[in-house]
Amino acid sequence: MSEESKRREALIYHAKPTPGKIKVVPTKKYATQRDLSLAYSPGVAEPCLEIEKDKENAYKYTAKGNLVAVISNGTAVLGLGNIGPEASKPVMEGKGLLFKIFADIDVFDIEVDTENVEEFIATVKNIAPTFGGINLEDIKAPGAFEIERRLKEELDIPVMHDDQHGTAIISAAALINALEIANKKIEDVKIVISGAGAAAISCSRLYQAFGAKRENMVMLDSKGVIRDDRDNLTAEKAEFATHRKIDTLDEAMIDADVFIGLSMANIVSPEMLLAMAENPIVFAMANPDPEVKYDVAIATRKDIIMATGRSDHPNQVNNVLGFPFIFRGALDVRATKINEAMKMAAVEALARLAKEPVPEQVNIAYGETRLTFGKDYIIPKPFDPRLIAEVPPAVAKAAMESGVAKEPITDWEDYQDVLRERLGSDNKFVRLLLNRAKLNPKRVVFAEADQLAVVKAAQIVREEGVAIPILLGRKDTIKSLMNDIEFDDDNVIIIDPKTDEEDERKNKYAKVYWEQRKRKGVTLYAAQRLMRERNYFAAMMVNEGDADALISGYSRSYPTVVKPMLEVIGMAKGVNRVATTNVMMTKRGPLFLSDTSINIEPNAKELTKIAQMTAQIVKMFGMKPVMAMTSYSNFGSSSNPMATKVREAVAYLHRHAPDLIVDGELQTDFALNNEMLKERFPFSKLVGQKVNTLIFPNLDSANITYKLIKELNEADSIGPIMMGMRKPVHILQLGASVDEIVNMTAIAVIDAQKKEQLDI
Numbered sequence: 001m002s003e004e005s006k007r008r009e010a011l012i013y014h015a016k017p018t019p020g021k022i023k024v025v026p027t028k029k030y031a032t033q034r035d036l037s038l039a040y041s042p043g044v045a046e047p048c049l050e051i052e053k054d055k056e057n058a059y060k061y062t063a064k065g066n067l068v069a070v071i072s073n074g075t076a077v078l079g080l081g082n083i084g085p086e087a088s089k090p091v092m093e094g095k096g097l098l099f100k101i102f103a104d105i106d107v108f109d110i111e112v113d114t115e116n117v118e119e120f121i122a123t124v125k126n127i128a129p130t131f132g133g134i135n136l137e138d139i140k141a142p143g144a145f146e147i148e149r150r151l152k153e154e155l156d157i158p159v160m161h162d163d164q165h166g167t168a169i170i171s172a173a174a175l176i177n178a179l180e181i182a183n184k185k186i187e188d189v190k191i192v193i194s195g196a197g198a199a200a201i202s203c204s205r206l207y208q209a210f211g212a213k214r215e216n217m218v219m220l221d222s223k224g225v226i227r228d229d230r231d232n233l234t235a236e237k238a239e240f241a242t243h244r245k246i247d248t249l250d251e252a253m254i255d256a257d258v259f260i261g262l263s264m265a266n267i268v269s270p271e272m273l274l275a276m277a278e279n280p281i282v283f284a285m286a287n288p289d290p291e292v293k294y295d296v297a298i299a300t301r302k303d304i305i306m307a308t309g310r311s312d313h314p315n316q317v318n319n320v321l322g323f324p325f326i327f328r329g330a331l332d333v334r335a336t337k338i339n340e341a342m343k344m345a346a347v348e349a350l351a352r353l354a355k356e357p358v359p360e361q362v363n364i365a366y367g368e369t370r371l372t373f374g375k376d377y378i379i380p381k382p383f384d385p386r387l388i389a390e391v392p393p394a395v396a397k398a399a400m401e402s403g404v405a406k407e408p409i410t411d412w413e414d415y416q417d418v419l420r421e422r423l424g425s426d427n428k429f430v431r432l433l434l435n436r437a438k439l440n441p442k443r444v445v446f447a448e449a450d451q452l453a454v455v456k457a458a459q460i461v462r463e464e465g466v467a468i469p470i471l472l473g474r475k476d477t478i479k480s481l482m483n484d485i486e487f488d489d490d491n492v493i494i495i496d497p498k499t500d501e502e503d504e505r506k507n508k509y510a511k512v513y514w515e516q517r518k519r520k521g522v523t524l525y526a527a528q529r530l531m532r533e534r535n536y537f538a539a540m541m542v543n544e545g546d547a548d549a550l551i552s553g554y555s556r557s558y559p560t561v562v563k564p565m566l567e568v569i570g571m572a573k574g575v576n577r578v579a580t581t582n583v584m585m586t587k588r589g590p591l592f593l594s595d596t597s598i599n600i601e602p603n604a605k606e607l608t609k610i611a612q613m614t615a616q617i618v619k620m621f622g623m624k625p626v627m628a629m630t631s632y633s634n635f636g637s638s639s640n641p642m643a644t645k646v647r648e649a650v651a652y653l654h655r656h657a658p659d660l661i662v663d664g665e666l667q668t669d670f671a672l673n674n675e676m677l678k679e680r681f682p683f684s685k686l687v688g689q690k691v692n693t694l695i696f697p698n699l700d701s702a703n704i705t706y707k708l709i710k711e712l713n714e715a716d717s718i719g720p721i722m723m724g725m726r727k728p729v730h731i732l733q734l735g736a737s738v739d740e741i742v743n744m745t746a747i748a749v750i751d752a753q754k755k756e757q758l759d760i
């Protein structure tokens with residue numbers, strides 16, 4: 001993608017569909033007059049009075065305990081410099097997003113229009129009662145030091161300047177591991193630190209706490225080496241002034257073991273890297289562009305251990321690995337401070353985690369095959385789900401042991417379970433889906449490529465490496481759409497089945513089709529005519545191995561598209577009925593609902609087939625199916641045929657598929673609420689299980705439910721996913737969004753991978 005395309009993509013991401021990246025969502029019911037009288041006047045007066053009696057009650061009755069302020073004045077925004085409070089807001093909203101997705105912490109981002117230290121301190125102090133914690137962000141040194149010191153002293157909630165301590169914690173963990181790999185001791189290494197601002201000073205202090213020697217450090221600011229004979233040094237710079245008679249970065253880099261960059265882009269040359277000692281460690285952490293580009297560095301020295309602050313290279317040393325988890329631990333024990341002990345505990349937890357075997361899920365999430373501790377993996381990846389279960393407990397324990405925790409934790413196992421539950425699984429699921437597809441992308445034919453949404457989706461899957469798209473439709477229309485969205489890729493195959501150019505292929509396909517259906521009233525001439533129709537042509541491409549999977553249905557109704565698919569591709573061996581499932585990305589995790597689109601009134605036997613096919617799909621996503629066969633009746637409470645057919649299906653599955661975790665018939669609230677189920681039906685096989693699949697008694701109930709959840713809960717849906725076809729054919733909902741098409745394409749690719757494995 002060109003730099004200009006990237007720029008536009010970033011701007012559109014921020015502008016559409018709603019400007020910005022975060023919003024506020026109520027957590028209490030607000031449907032009725034009664035709800036409102038509790039939420040607001042008169043009910044709201046009661047918690048107010050309780051908090052008036054004891055301020056600590058604010059943690060009990062308001063969102064304070066899980067609310068962090070991300071506050072900046074915009075004076076040191078990433079490496080962009082002093083760009084002002086308004087311009088810093090995208091970064092602060094971004095931090096809010098990261099706090100939420102990685103640690104389930106809510107954030108108000110606050111941009112303060114002052115560079116005056118006293119005014120800034122007063123502003124933060126005045127608004128502090130709202131929050132459980134304060135994350136100071138992108139405030140330039142030396143003001144940042146005074147601001148943080150005073151606020152820590154004067155407030156009784158955790159205050160952390162992320163650029164100082166978040167960065168110090170992560171980079172210290174990475175440094176400890178990198179030194180182990182380079183076989184060097186922290187007390188011996190010569191360290192060059194470029195930058196003498198908030199991040200650099202704090203990092204250097206923490207490295208000392210882990211054994212680095214101040215006399216082995218050389219620090220530079222915008223004026224050059226900070227020497228002890230320089231005038232007007234701030235107290236923090238003076239702390240790191242060297243007596244060595246050197247002036248430039250070039251000189252400082254000679255024989256250095258470690259380079260720490262917290263300054264600005266592109267100031268380290270290949271020559272400087274070549275002058276460093278053996279196995280040099282280079283952390284070029286300036287954002288968005290590092291002190292030296294990753295590719296340049298690794299091309300310059302084979303023995304280098306290289307990290308940047310960016311997510312697009314190995315070893316992302318960025319405070320995103322820290323602040324969500326540090327605040328999570330601090331908030332959960334209601335710490336009054338984030339102290340040295342807590343920071344050291346976070347460093348150790350992070351460094352330790354990098355050495356443990358990496359879960360497959362992380363490999364898939366990053367499109368890696370085997371991440372293992374070493375030069376290219378010195379620190380955990382931000383999407384590692386173990387972080388939430390490991391780092392906050394370490395921080396919380398240290399807070400308790402150092403006497404700053406007001407609410408100690410007693411049951412650590414339970415705490416870890418609670419932490420894991422906090423991780424939203426919806427995005428994770430989509431990420432896993434896309435990354436699984438990327439491991440072995442397949443050729444997917446898009447039958448309606450003259451539609452903008454389809455071409456956009458094709459561009460995304462192509463550029464992300466999810467699939468190799470083949471576009472069907474009028475060539476000039478497709479090319480013009482591609483042009484509009486800067487989808488410049490000459491290797492993408494475009495086919496127009498209506499033109500003479502494709503006659504040879506159409507004739508070949510027509511013959512095959514005619515052979516299949518000549519005793520069903522189809523003439524060769526009719527077959528030839530039919531192959532001009534895009535869905536028949538596309539299905540034939542898959543049938544004949546000219547494509548691995550097919551996506552259609554964006555512009556036509558479901559039944560119109562299903563027909564050619566069934567005629568040309570047909571059902572898999574042993575299957576006499578196709579069905580569909582929808583994956584709903586709910587807050588409790590992905591939930592599969594079947595059959596949402598095809599079987600109007602399945603009988604008991606058909607229900608068992610639908611359940612078994614859905615189980616296969618759930619497994620295809622790497623999950624263990626836990627299935628409830630739903631009804632309005634619970635375990636025999638009704639003898640109406642609607643209920644008995646579900647009961648019969650369950651009995652059949654229990655007899656013939658004993659390994660499947662499935663039970664019913666039961667109502668959906670019992671299926672989804674294990675406490676209720678345990679109390680009323682303790683014998684159920686679903687007790688102690690988390691149901692992830694609901695099989696419905698008929699099309700009405702399944703379809704209505706999935707649309708209802710989608711509209712009311714804003715739970716995204718992937719699907720309907722076709723089950724039971726001989727080859728990967730997937731049909732979109734009419735007018736599907738670009739994201740939905742992308743997700744469906746990933747499913748088609750995974751389906752093709754699976755069928756290839758099984759050699760179907």
Ligand SMILES: NC(=O)C1=CN([C@@H]2O[C@H](COP(=O)(O)OP(=O)(O)OC[C@H]3O[C@@H](n4cnc5c(N)ncnc54)[C@H](OP(=O)(O)O)[C@@H]3O)[C@@H](O)[C@H]2O)C=CC1
Nearest residue numbers: 076078079141196197198199221222263286287309318319
């Ligand atoms: N990867 C990560 O997690 C993080 C990365 N950073 C990055 O670190 C950088 C600094 O951030 P922060 O400390 O908050 O900002 P500050 O404004 O507090 O500090 C910037 C420092 O960089 C120095 N500097 C500027 N130009 C040069 C140069 N050519 N050579 C050496 N030093 C130079 C400044 O010198 P002077 O004192 O003379 O003005 C100052 O000391 C940014 O690029 C930021 O993106 C920050 C936090 C986290």
Ligand SMILES: CC(=O)C(=O)O
Nearest residue numbers: 078079163287318319
């Ligand atoms: C990552 C970060 O906080 C910064 O670059 O400022």
Ligand SMILES: [Mg+2]
Nearest residue numbers: 078137138163
């Ligand atoms: Mg920052």
